Amino acid sequence: MLNKYPWWKTLMVVLVIFIGVLYALPNIYGDDPAIQISATRGHQVDLAQVKTIRDYLKKEKIDVKSVALTQDQLLIRLRHITDQVKTRDLLKQLLGENYVVALNLAPATPEWLKMIGGQPLKLGLDLRGGVHFLMEVDMNAAVAKAREQMVQDFRSDLREQNIRYMGALIQPNKGVVMRFANATERSKAEDFLNSRYRNQYQFQELQQDGALILLASMTDQQLQQTREYALQQNITIIRNRVNELGVAQPVVQRQGNDQIVVELPGIQDTARAKEILGxxxxxxxxxxxxxxxxxxxxxxxxxxxxxxxxxxxxxxxxxxxxxxxxxxxxxxxxxxxxxxxxxxxxxxxxxxxxxxxxxxxxxxxxxxxxxxxxxxxxxxxxxxxxxxxxxxxxxxxxxxxxxxxxxxxxxxxxxxxxxxxxxxxxxxxxxxxxxxxxxxxxRTIGPSLGQENINRGIEAIAVGLIALLIFMPLYYRKFGLVANLALVCNVVMIIGIMSMIPGATLTLPGMAGIVLTVGMAVDSNVLIFERIREELREGRTVQQAIYYGYSNALSSIADSNITTLLTSIILFSVGSGAVKGFAVTLAIGIMTSMFTAIIGTRTIVNLVWGGRHRINKLSI
Incomplete structure (x- = not known):
């Protein structure tokens, strides 16, 4: 029978949309202004201090929503953002220099949503505010440390091989100098070390002040590897430190040959961020x-x-x-x-x-x-x-x-x-x-600037969405209402999927990607509806027009969306920062728009007009 889905397929569509809506729900609860307290090395936050802080804030008439001690950190949620800076200053005076008191924003997600993994959408630095650092790695120190390790390795190797040497020291800006009593021992050492560290170090026999010397220096390839290793390891370790200390969704990435960009959304206290990274x-x-x-x-x-x-x-x-x-x-x-x-x-x-x-x-x-x-x-x-x-x-x-x-x-x-x-x-x-x-x-990006960016992005999405919600019913009548429902589901599913993906962060360019996918979702519905109109004009029955309208439009929709999806994948693979944010939301939006515009609207059309319904005229 034309235009009738089996019950399990309809249930699957409803279930997918329900999951998208469910995981988008945490975003309506927003964030609580919060104060985060952690101890410096040698101290800890305990239950006795929690009681002291509660009593102190009550005495100062600070309206506290909750106080929670987790992972050796104390998180104080406030009811009013105007109390945030005042509370931080009061607690700094109370606790002294042995504790770090930082401003933060804590998601107000209900516990039942947290139990199923529901979390609000992670916002980037341009939306939420926070701190941005550009850090430079001291490559000279990295090379010096590698030379210290060379000395340790050479000493151990020569002892194991019973090769006698008089000493091994670092010669600044050159390498490691090993002294020998005779040429035989020096030759044995050079042969062994050269075979053991092939392509890593180069060795040169010298004579200084009557002493026989073997100078070991790094090859250009090893020098480059040492610097690259130092940069990559520092990136990994900084990311670990930030994660261990509870800063939510940091951005840690390399820039150039010796620099690291660190962005900590939601952190407004630069001193706190330096404490974490410093x-x-x-x-x-x-x-x-x-x-x-x-x-x-x-x-x-x-x-x-x-x-x-x-x-x-x-x-x-x-x-x-x-x-x-x-x-x-x-x-x-x-x-x-x-x-x-x-x-x-x-x-x-x-x-x-x-x-x-x-x-x-x-x-x-x-x-x-x-x-x-x-x-x-x-x-x-x-x-x-x-x-x-x-x-x-x-x-x-x-x-x-x-x-x-x-x-x-x-x-x-x-x-x-x-x-x-x-x-x-x-x-x-x-x-x-x-x-x-x-x-x-x-740089510290204030929450007011971030909120302004959010408001403008939401305004852009809302204006585009409202314009389409008005246009579609006027031009396509009842089918336009179906397209509008799919459009709203598309936006909600994008937010839900972005909230589910670990590490996915919404930035201002990402919001532009959502606006673009909204327009692309409407394009798919326009192609389908115009195909249905053409089939009706050619004398097909209503059921045949619906069936062939969706079938014939599918190839055109798939071609255009797959091309755009490939473009987003290329942008993500070669881009960085804002470009990646745009590519992620664009790719997710393409997949959700194809689902809602093709499968979602088809499900509604089948339920209302398809199957056993005898309809002589469509409101399209």
Whole structure:
């Protein structure tokens, strides 16, 4: 029978539209103005502080909607946005410098929608407001760090091969210099290292001040790989840090050869954003030199082969120069408690890190190992290229005794408090930056500017939608009403699908993509309706006109939409930022418009005019 869908197909269409509407619902609830509180390293937010903050805000007559403690962060929802800045200032005075108080926006989605994964549409920086940073990676530090690793690797390799050498040191701007007592040992070292590190390093035999030297320097290819690795790893680690600390939907992407763009929508506190990103630090695990004299250490004297550092309480400690492991090899970290209910951090390493840790700890059971926190802070000095010079700051944040041979998994004990364990685990999970970074540009986009962009975008969509909703019934009568229903469903489904996709963000160009797809959806209906009119003029029956109208128009609609879909895919693959945002909404809009304009309207037409209905005239 013509123009009749089986019941299951009609049910499927209704179900798809229902799911789209359901996941678009969170967007009508908006956001609550909120204050987000998190502790700096060595502190934590606990239930006692929650009560103190509640009582304090009640005393100051701040209208609080809710207070929730999740993932070591306190989120305070306010009823009025006018109270947001005042509340932040009051809490900063109350909590002091050990806590970071930041402005934020928290989705007001009901719990029943959250239970099924319903979340509001993520808005980009141009719509929601927030902070924008342009960060520059110190590539000189990345290369210097790679040379430090070269020294460690060469020393280990030569010891394993029983090749005698007098020393291995870094020569600035050149590479690693290894000294030998005779030409035989130098030749053996060059042959072995050249075969082991083929295409990575190049070796040159020299003679300085009567000493036989082997100079190892990076090849151009290895130098480029080192810089690329530093940039990519820093991008990954910055993204991890932002995600770990609860900033919603950040944008972290590269720009050029040594710069990273970071956008944090919804964050209005630049200081808070710097706190999240500013820990331009690395971690190292080193063995403690127990032979060092405490009195000599207090006077700044350390044994040969060791270096002087200080713990958080200012106590001096001597660590061997050899680095056991860096934070680059950590793939997981969790805070927990041991059998004595003392705080600890459980560490998981990659395969290379596990092998290195096992080799060191096998011969050092019962000896202390330290976790060294190294932070690079920018100074006011510039180098010859005009770039900021970073100063290195170090602190021993933990010393623990090795209980047994360690492998890919081990634990750090001896921590002072559970908050120290939680903060250390957070830092280890997020990772250590491969090279220090400097913020060279920062912009704060206020929520008023974002709201203005949203209003203008909504106005553009609304004007286009209303014009079509008026035109279609006037020109196509009842079929125009069917097209209008499909048009509204199309917009709702675009919003619903964008809300469901993890990481999808709506930007101002994305809103332009929605406007474009609205027009394209109407084009599909116009083609179908005009085909139906032609079939009626040729003397077909009403049922035949509907059937052949949809069938004959399908190929034209598919050709035009598939061409546009391919264009959007190309835009997404080669574009960046705003172009990608436009391409995503355009692609989603094409698919939803084809569904609503062809299948959706056909379902309604079949139910009203198709099947068993005997109709002699169509309102088209």
């Amino acid at each position: 820990a331009t630090a690395t971690l190292q695990f080193r063995m403690v030199d127990n032979n060092a004299d405490p009195t000599a250490l207090a006077q700044g004297h350390v044994p040969p082969g060791s270096e002087l550092y200080h713990r958080s309480n200012g106590q001096p400690i001597a660590l061997y120069k050899q680095v056991v492991l860096t934070g680059d090899h950590i793939v997981g970290a969790k805070s927990a408690f041991d059998q004595y209910n003392q705080p600890q951090v459980n560490i998981d390493l990659d395969s290379q890190g596990g092998s290195r840790m096992a080799a060191i700890t096998r011969t050092n059971i019962g000896k202390p190992m330290a976790t060294l926190f190294i932070e690079y802070k920018p100074t006011h000095k510039k180098d010859a290229k005009g770039k900021t010079i970073f100063q290195r700051h170090t602190e021993v944040i933990n010393v623990a005794t090795i209980q047994s041979r360690l492998g890919r998994s081990f634990r750090i004990t001896g921590l002072d408090s559970p908050s120290d364990a939680q903060n250390l685990a957070l830092l280890l999970r997020a990772g250590a930056l491969i090279a220090p970074i400097q913020i060279v540009e920062e």
